[in-house]
Amino acid sequence: MNTSNKHEFLRKYFLSSVAATFAESVTFPLDITKTRLQIQGERASMVSTNGSSVAYRGMVKTAVGIVNEEGVVKLWNGVTPAILRHIVYTGSRMTVYEFLRNRVLKRNEDGLFPIWKSVISGMTAGAIGQFFSSPADLVKVQMQMEGKRVLIEKRKPRVHGTAHAFRNIVKHYGIKGLWKGWLPNVQRAALVNMGDLTTYDTVKHNLLKHTKLHDNWITHTMSSACSGLVAATISTPADVIKTRIMNNPSGYKGAIDCFQRAVKQEGFFSLYKGWLPTWTRMAPWSLTFWLSYEQIRKLSGAQGF
Numbered sequence: 001m002n003t004s005n006k007h008e009f010l011r012k013y014f015l016s017s018v019a020a021t022f023a024e025s026v027t028f029p030l031d032i033t034k035t036r037l038q039i040q041g042e043r044a045s046m047v048s049t050n051g052s053s054v055a056y057r058g059m060v061k062t063a064v065g066i067v068n069e070e071g072v073v074k075l076w077n078g079v080t081p082a083i084l085r086h087i088v089y090t091g092s093r094m095t096v097y098e099f100l101r102n103r104v105l106k107r108n109e110d111g112l113f114p115i116w117k118s119v120i121s122g123m124t125a126g127a128i129g130q131f132f133s134s135p136a137d138l139v140k141v142q143m144q145m146e147g148k149r150v151l152i153e154k155r156k157p158r159v160h161g162t163a164h165a166f167r168n169i170v171k172h173y174g175i176k177g178l179w180k181g182w183l184p185n186v187q188r189a190a191l192v193n194m195g196d197l198t199t200y201d202t203v204k205h206n207l208l209k210h211t212k213l214h215d216n217w218i219t220h221t222m223s224s225a226c227s228g229l230v231a232a233t234i235s236t237p238a239d240v241i242k243t244r245i246m247n248n249p250s251g252y253k254g255a256i257d258c259f260q261r262a263v264k265q266e267g268f269f270s271l272y273k274g275w276l277p278t279w280t281r282m283a284p285w286s287l288t289f290w291l292s293y294e295q296i297r298k299l300s301g302a303q304g305f
Helices: 003-043 059-070 072-076 079-104 115-144 146-152 162-173 175-179 182-210 217-247 255-266 268-272 275-300
Strands: none
Touching (some): 003 059, 003 079, 003 115, 059 072, 059 275, 079 162, 079 182, 115 146, 115 162, 115 175, 115 182, 115 217, 162 175, 182 255, 182 275, 217 255, 217 268, 217 275, 255 268
């Protein structure tokens, strides 16, 4: 890779990281709500230390409950490792996808990128980005569950901040422990990006080619709406499994064990627990990210995605 290519790679990495940081900060309360919902099924059969069973709550009640029981600030508990994760994850996935699209698999002569190539590129980019960002994701999940553990379940605090969480995991599980749950995490990311990047790229360029729409916010909005819906639908089962493994690292033998126990104890649709907040969050996240990313690229002099 020559100097100009390196500069272009770093520029795109930086631009996508900035857009992702903004989108993550704005929509993070929906992420913590989703995480709590995914854990509720796992907790439902347990009895907390104060003798009361853990109740199911919907998306709105869960969010309101966090505010009432823990405080409104707790809706952003875990946002620091979440941002760290996206600096690595989104920066990697976007640059890898464009590298594969522009230099390896390449577009057709008509300028379109075939769906099968886009699927391969999206899944590869998502898997690579998520593998390297998995430690930050692990810390994020554990921090998101702290308020519930301490205030509701009356358990001792597990972590006291991002740095302490990293040290605590390494202390008890070693360096490898930072990648606990990495397999379902990577699988989920591959599915998310198959839905997100593939759908956005395909919808956007087909709209530009087959309609009178231009490369502007209208096209970006329509494309991001489609990508958020598809990504949420195909990725939720893997997201549920990775969340449960990360929240309870020693409680499962692996992704298959977690999957089997969830289906056996709670039914198949337990794998879609948290779908609504996942989609509710992914839709505005996708919209915020793609609109800001396309605009940042434009302002920096880069071509549209």
